[in-house]
Amino acid sequence: xxxxxxxxxxxxxxxxxxxxxxxxxxxxxxxxxxxxxxxxxxxxxxxxxxxxxxxxxxxxxxxxxxxxxxxxxxxxxxxxxxxxxxxxxxxxxxxxxxxxxxxxxxxxxxxxxxxxxxxxxxxxxxxxxxxxxxxxxxxxxxxxxxxxxxxxxxxxxxxxxxxxxxxxxxxxxxxxx
Amino acid sequence: xxxxxxxxxxxxxxxxxxxxxxxxxxxxxxxxxxxxxxxxxxxxxxxxxxxxxxxxxxxxxxxxxxxxxxxxxxxxxxxxxxxxxxxxxxxxxxxxxxxxxxxxxxxxxxxxxxxxxxxxxxxxxxxxxxxxxxxxxxxxxxxxxxxxxxxxxxxxxxxxxxxxxxxxxxxxxxxxxxxxxxxxxxxxxxxxxxxxxxxxxxxxxxxxxxxxxxxxxxxxxxxxxxxxxxxxxxxxxxxxxxxxxxxxxxxxxxxxxxxxxxxxxxxxxxxxxxxxxxxxxxxxxxxxxxxxxxxxxxxxxxxxxxxxxxxxxxxxxxxxxxxxxxxxxxxxxxxxxxxxxxxxxxxxxxxxxxxxxxxxxxxxxxxxxxxxxxxxxxxxxxxxxxxxxxxxxxxxxxxxxxxxxxxxxxxxxxxxxxxxxxxxxxxxxxxxxxxxxxxxx
Numbered sequence: 001x002x003x004x005x006x007x008x009x010x011x012x013x014x015x016x017x018x019x020x021x022x023x024x025x026x027x028x029x030x031x032x033x034x035x036x037x038x039x040x041x042x043x044x045x046x047x048x049x050x051x052x053x054x055x056x057x058x059x060x061x062x063x064x065x066x067x068x069x070x071x072x073x074x075x076x077x078x079x080x081x082x083x084x085x086x087x088x089x090x091x092x093x094x095x096x097x098x099x100x101x102x103x104x105x106x107x108x109x110x111x112x113x114x115x116x117x118x119x120x121x122x123x124x125x126x127x128x129x130x131x132x133x134x135x136x137x138x139x140x141x142x143x144x145x146x147x148x149x150x151x152x153x154x155x156x157x158x159x160x161x162x163x164x165x166x167x168x169x170x171x172x173x174x175x176x177x
Numbered sequence: 178x179x180x181x182x183x184x185x186x187x188x189x190x191x192x193x194x195x196x197x198x199x200x201x202x203x204x205x206x207x208x209x210x211x212x213x214x215x216x217x218x219x220x221x222x223x224x225x226x227x228x229x230x231x232x233x234x235x236x237x238x239x240x241x242x243x244x245x246x247x248x249x250x251x252x253x254x255x256x257x258x259x260x261x262x263x264x265x266x267x268x269x270x271x272x273x274x275x276x277x278x279x280x281x282x283x284x285x286x287x288x289x290x291x292x293x294x295x296x297x298x299x300x301x302x303x304x305x306x307x308x309x310x311x312x313x314x315x316x317x318x319x320x321x322x323x324x325x326x327x328x329x330x331x332x333x334x335x336x337x338x339x340x341x342x343x344x345x346x347x348x349x350x351x352x353x354x355x356x357x358x359x360x361x362x363x364x365x366x367x368x369x370x371x372x373x374x375x376x377x378x379x380x381x382x383x384x385x386x387x388x389x390x391x392x393x394x395x396x397x398x399x400x401x402x403x404x405x406x407x408x409x410x411x412x413x414x415x416x417x418x419x420x421x422x423x424x425x426x427x428x429x430x431x432x433x434x435x436x437x438x439x440x441x442x443x444x445x446x447x448x449x450x451x452x453x454x455x456x457x458x459x460x461x462x463x464x465x466x467x468x469x470x471x472x473x474x475x476x477x478x479x480x481x482x483x484x485x486x487x488x489x490x491x492x493x494x495x496x497x498x499x500x501x502x503x504x505x506x507x508x509x510x511x512x513x514x515x516x517x518x519x520x521x522x523x524x525x526x527x528x529x530x531x532x533x534x535x536x537x538x539x540x541x542x543x544x545x546x547x548x549x550x551x552x553x554x555x556x557x558x559x560x561x562x563x564x565x566x567x568x569x570x571x572x573x574x575x576x577x578x579x580x581x582x583x584x585x586x587x588x589x590x591x592x593x594x595x596x597x598x599x600x601x602x603x604x605x606x607x608x609x610x611x612x613x614x615x616x617x618x
Contacts, residue, residue: 024349027369027387029368030368033350033351033366036352037350072352075352090472090522091472092273092431095430095504095505096431128522128526129472131270131310131313132279133428148312155615
């Protein structure tokens, strides 16, 4: 297995942030998930090269780190858009009409869950319960920088506005019919 | 918080929470008796704290309802198992339909920190982790700020309140994975391993994080400790209205007039929560059934409205109180559709370790999908029952598959007619009911 040169691949900033995590845990390995999150924050996603460099830096097998990276839905092993729209489809949101919201998103963005708009700006994902069930139906919007924002008690009109705002900020149009 | 009569019942869990969406700052928290429970605990022996919590009857608010003091008492003495002890707060709230821990963490983070400090003192831990959902961005920010405030005030860190007790609390952000809420999977996740549940025994209290004695408690459980210790177990026991003690966050979501979460005495009847606090059903909708405490609890029906929300009472009715956040199934929503939705969730979140869960759940999803789309077969309902039984307790390492079986078996029991109608109708009889979808603005 070819391992990328850690110090060349990871930025000084990334290394500094990951090393701060080492203080929290008795092992380097335990910082794995947070290290993945840090790399994703700086690069938008976790590429094979980044994974290898990170595994070397954490002193764990690449396969072991991969088993973490692929386990968590907020860690991306493929590039995603500048904004990721998480449409909650769990029980309370389902009861309050999340199926309509998801259809509306798919039509407006011309993508299916798991896909990114043609211009690479907005990714649509389904998500399990976001813990805001009394405000259902809800949608969460994540950015590449690692922030998350909730949009609650959505209606067709409110979702239309939200998509318009997202497209103004990030783009996210699609040429395909 | 939307208590209709905010001061009519004692509300020690939410007394600092106002209508403003802000975290209670440390000075206001302390003015309202904050950290008094911790300072009192530090004057007691750890054993006395454990005894008091056990006698108070505090039961785990994550859903299992195990006596908290009893759970702590399984941590062995230093001479039997030397080395560090760890406390872990399970803040990985991800049970479908559950939205209570978020409120406590976002609005009164010091209450959780104080509760954690009391628990850590009791079990002899000097390092504690809050295992929090990656999606709980605001709660994470506010908890980190509260940790910094508490540290600056000498309430965390070395020699707290001039005592020999020291404690550091760290946030561990997860990244969207239901199985991490299972306490042994959570420990693997904290160690940086793939979060697959561990075989028990050994239980975490004996061999947990990095092989050391570890206690995992839910957010709401820990938030009960400050007032329990401040006022004592007798006062705490009297907060309950039935057999169980203390207060609890109860919530309602679905087609009710006023969905929300309220702090109420343990043992408050389901009817009171749904009709008085949640305002009853929206006009044009009737109550068909409900999940009493999250997606992994058995459905109950309008016949069960007068039951007390107590662990044993709901248990005897064939369900579980779970997280105490009620999900309402209305008469315009398809029971089979909701069951399918829940099974899809559990199938997706299965870690794949045990066969009944890994293979059983996708099979259940396949059968429910064909029933919903009009391609069901006459023997499908029996097959579903057989699969659900196979996923039940004793066949898997953890409670995920047994939890998934609960809404499935109870839906087959209470809504069998609706399942059969799918067969007769050749599809979902609710499919064209627009009232079951988005409400107009």
